[in-house]
Amino acid sequence: MDLALQEALAEAGRELSRSQVQKLLRQGLVKDADGSALLKPGISFTVEREVELSLPIDAYATEPEPVEDDLDIVFEDRYLLVVNKPRGMPTHPSAGHNRDTLVNVLLHRYGVDGLSACNGHARRGIVHRLDMDTTGLIIVAKDDETHQRLAEALAGQKIKRIYAALLVGVPEEDSGTVDAPLMRSSDNPLRWEVSAGGRRAITYYSIIRRYENYSLVQAELLTGRTHQIRVHMAYIGYPIFGDRRYGLSRRASGDKVTLPALSGQALHAARLIFIHPHTGAELDLSVELPDDFSNLLKYLE
Template sequence: MTVEGFDGRLDRYLSEVLSKTRSFVQKIIEEGNVWVNQTQVLKPAYKVRSGDIIRIVIPEPKQLSLVAQDIDIEVVYEDEHLAVINKPRGMVVHPGAGNFENTLVNALLHKFSGKLSSINGVIRPGIVHRLDKDTSGLLIVAKTDEAHIKLSEALKSHQIKRIYYAICEGVLKEDSGVVDAPIGRHPVNRLKMAVIPNGKQAVTYFEVLERYDKYTFVKLRLKTGRTHQIRVHMSYIGYPLLGDSTYGRSKNEFGIQGQVLHAGEIKFVHPITSDVLHFSTELPEYFLEILNILRSRNSKYHV
């Protein structure tokens, strides 16, 4: 192909003309599949200009080797382009090292007969965004590449509204507020995230729903979607999520292992039909049980 009317990064140009995500194109470039003016280019940031001739070889997609498993999952919404899933607490979203079964992806492969987008590769078919293992709630899954690309763009430009509910340790004084603090890999423990000066922008809005003697029931809205964002931000301001031993206390009085966090609402524009879709789901049973215990201790809990 010949570059016309464009001066800028190679990955950006190819992403636009091929209708592929930037990450997909970057991988193709770095694997040595792109030539500019007969010279192999390995850097996504390489500058191309009008008149340059680009040759690109897109490898054949790998056949999915993951096992489709008949695991019961709740489908809140489904059409030919996408689905919205209510992920249960304790389920890993996609396979990783040493864990290739019993994930949400294994369940999706069975539920939708393998009809999932290929944008995120063999291990994460259909996965537009993730929830941590112990975070329950609503998750969008793409069935087609076109839907996936547009949903990813909407997510990046903050057009997908996500509401979470959580129980924090400690009593928040402010009725509402915002945590605007950059997040990146922890400088010492690379398995954790942390607020660091050179991290990526991360913004979380919170609103107090109920206060108890030692805890706070909160509603949270994400502007950005960094890894572990809510967990890191609430710990950063001194109110870690109940059960979160990674960013909070190692033990708790309820014996809960894993953060008490639920993705309760999601609102977005359908990537193909442009319809506005808005879904919500009830708090899971374990979450309600803890709330009931806290409420029973406080006959007049503060709202």
């Protein structure tokens, strides 16, 4: 429970240590959503459980530290920018990552007044996120109105998000749709899993190229759940290459070929298509595969 709550708070933009979470539990500030029971440190659940947290205003809210680093900007105007995030960079601060995130770099360049604050201190400007080892395009809002309009477009499935992924294995069909609900794992709060009690999640995929025991696919998010493409591809039996959380070991996959290693999953947010929230113009933005992903494909060829 303690770790699950800590992770959920991090996703909500509140970075608390485990000891801080335990303190909130001891103070009686965490209850069942209906207020019927106080929750204590160390309690565990076998199913997902909705809780209510009474967090003192700004008790643990701190402004992330601005950090100077390179920023690969694909598009920018007075309202928003689209950034090509590198592998190994978290989108926003969370437990264990305080200074090495995209938000830290954005704050150095734009300051607190140059980014939206809709999602709190830790997620300034961030309209949607990418996993730390997923590369590619992220939309950043510079003001709250822009952020709210983009968030509404995202919720209404009006922002097209297209990924490239290298799968272990080769699906028989040229394309397919995975419609399988996702929820946080009861065994490991850092993992997500397909479960009838989860939130609906839909991923469309099509094969771009087949290799021996591998396939390059284009995947499109029709919903945007945490780890969605990674979980869905593993669920249908074709995990993403290099995915240490949901993938297979080389021995388990039966692969006897030694491929160049990646420091994470071969998943790249390659293209975004959406209507600009103020000008009404269609933005169709794309970025090439990062070098390590591209070199992996050259090796397979």
